[in-house]
Amino acid sequence: MNPSRTLYRTRIKFCGFTRPGDVRLACELGADAIGFVFAAGSKRRVAPEEARAMRQALAPLVDAVALFADNPVDEVREVVRQVRPSLLQFHGNEDDAYCRGFGVPYLKAIAMGGELAGQHPSALLMRYPGAAGFLFDSHAEGGSGGSGKTFDWKRIPVGVQKPFILAGGITPDNVFEAILATLPWGVDVSSGIESAPGLKDGDRMRQFVEEVRRADCHVE
Numbered sequence: 001m002n003p004s005r006t007l008y009r010t011r012i013k014f015c016g017f018t019r020p021g022d023v024r025l026a027c028e029l030g031a032d033a034i035g036f037v038f039a040a041g042s043k044r045r046v047a048p049e050e051a052r053a054m055r056q057a058l059a060p061l062v063d064a065v066a067l068f069a070d071n072p073v074d075e076v077r078e079v080v081r082q083v084r085p086s087l088l089q090f091h092g093n094e095d096d097a098y099c100r101g102f103g104v105p106y107l108k109a110i111a112m113g114g115e116l117a118g119q120h121p122s123a124l125l126m127r128y129p130g131a132a133g134f135l136f137d138s139h140a141e142g143g144s145g146g147s148g149k150t151f152d153w154k155r156i157p158v159g160v161q162k163p164f165i166l167a168g169g170i171t172p173d174n175v176f177e178a179i180l181a182t183l184p185w186g187v188d189v190s191s192g193i194e195s196a197p198g199l200k201d202g203d204r205m206r207q208f209v210e211e212v213r214r215a216d217c218h219v220e
């Protein structure tokens with residue numbers, strides 16, 4: 001994707017919410033999407049019922065994203081039924097058929113921390129033809145996301161013909177530089193806007209949004 005950057009607005013996804021009040025504030029501050037984590041082992045994992053309650057705190061025109069990592073099919077179905085996310089995000093070894101099987105557009109997270117075998121742009125498209133976009137995250141293949149660590153942004157494949165989201169260790173302090181360096185469709189952050197896992201910090205969310213807006217004014 002190589003969009004014109006004139007009047008460009010980098011989309012912002014805040015992920016890993018556990019409290020409805022944080023969701024409300026994130027929407028007021030200008031988040032485009034709010035993520036709920038259902039990946040086993042995550043400190044931010046919530047039950048479908050909790051996510052459903054938080055979804056009701058979403059402002060109009062803000063997307064709900066449900067995040068999984070090799071979850072059983074029935075768990076994903078239950079989340080789709082209860083939470084009605086507008087987008088799914090898969091961080092495990094799921095294939096395209098699995099990801100498409102829920103009838104909801106999906107993002108496929110790509111591990112950028114290890115070997116980059118098969119991550120040539122055309123190979124990505126062939127592996128995930130049904131993906132609405134890709135999310136480049138810092139973990140190694142088989143590792144977990146939400147680490148708060150960055151990866152070498154130069155490793156992002158050039159010429160991916162779908163929107164991509166930059167993730168992994170993005171914070172209010174580096175998001176300006178990250179956007180200028182990679183020109184992503186959007187940025188996704190979990191740890192960088194928290195005071196503790198799952199607890200979002202209002203000041204950090206505000207600073208993050210301000211820095212994204214500053215970067216968008218800078219990009220030509």
Ligand SMILES: O=C(O)c1ccccc1N[C@@H]1O[C@H](COP(=O)(O)O)[C@@H](O)[C@H]1O
Nearest residue numbers: 015042145146148167168169189190191
């Ligand atoms: O947030 C989590 O706990 C999580 C667990 C398992 C897979 C992904 C997870 N989060 C996603 O990881 C990236 C980067 O997060 P961070 O900003 O480095 O903390 C982001 O896409 C989160 O949505």
